[in-house]
Amino acid sequence: MNTFQVYLRSDIAWTRKDIKAATPDQAIELAQLLSKKDPTLLDEHYEVCDCPVNEIEVLDEHGDQLAEWQSDDLRLKLAAQNLLDAAELVVARWSQGNLADAVRQLDAAVAKARGGVA
Numbered sequence: 001m002n003t004f005q006v007y008l009r010s011d012i013a014w015t016r017k018d019i020k021a022a023t024p025d026q027a028i029e030l031a032q033l034l035s036k037k038d039p040t041l042l043d044e045h046y047e048v049c050d051c052p053v054n055e056i057e058v059l060d061e062h063g064d065q066l067a068e069w070q071s072d073d074l075r076l077k078l079a080a081q082n083l084l085d086a087a088e089l090v091v092a093r094w095s096q097g098n099l100a101d102a103v104r105q106l107d108a109a110v111a112k113a114r115g116g117v118a
Contacts, residue, residue: 004066005059006031008041010051015041024058024067031056032069070115079113086110 004027006019017034021027035041035053054071070078086106093102 005061005063007055007057007059008035008053009055009057010053012051019058027058028056028067028069031058072115075115076113079109082109083113 001020001022003018003020004024006017006027008015008017008031017031019027019030021030054074056069057065058067060066086109090099090102090106093099
């Protein structure tokens with residue numbers, strides 16, 4: 001069993017917990033369970049935080065990231081500018097008759113927003 005440094009974050013609050021788990025992915029699962037069981041978990045650094053955890057990061061003892069989880073809402077917020085840029089490119093290329101490259105870029109932006117590899 002390893003002890004991982006796990007950061008749980010919302011839009012306005014965060015906390016750090018040491019979690020014992022076999023793997024970084026298991027540490028994320030345990031952190032998700034912990035955040036659901038204890039809605040005041042993020043109140044450690046803030047007086048009141050009625051907001052969901054939308055990001056969990058697992059680090060090793062050197063501070064290197066081993067795993068990360070982001071909620072669908074957070075991924076969409078982070079991808080919004082890339083999605084907008086790609087959509088504008090499709091519109092611009094459509095009028096010029098060069099749509100294939102723009103659609104590939106839009107496809108990559110959508111995949112990244114959904115949590116896949118672009």
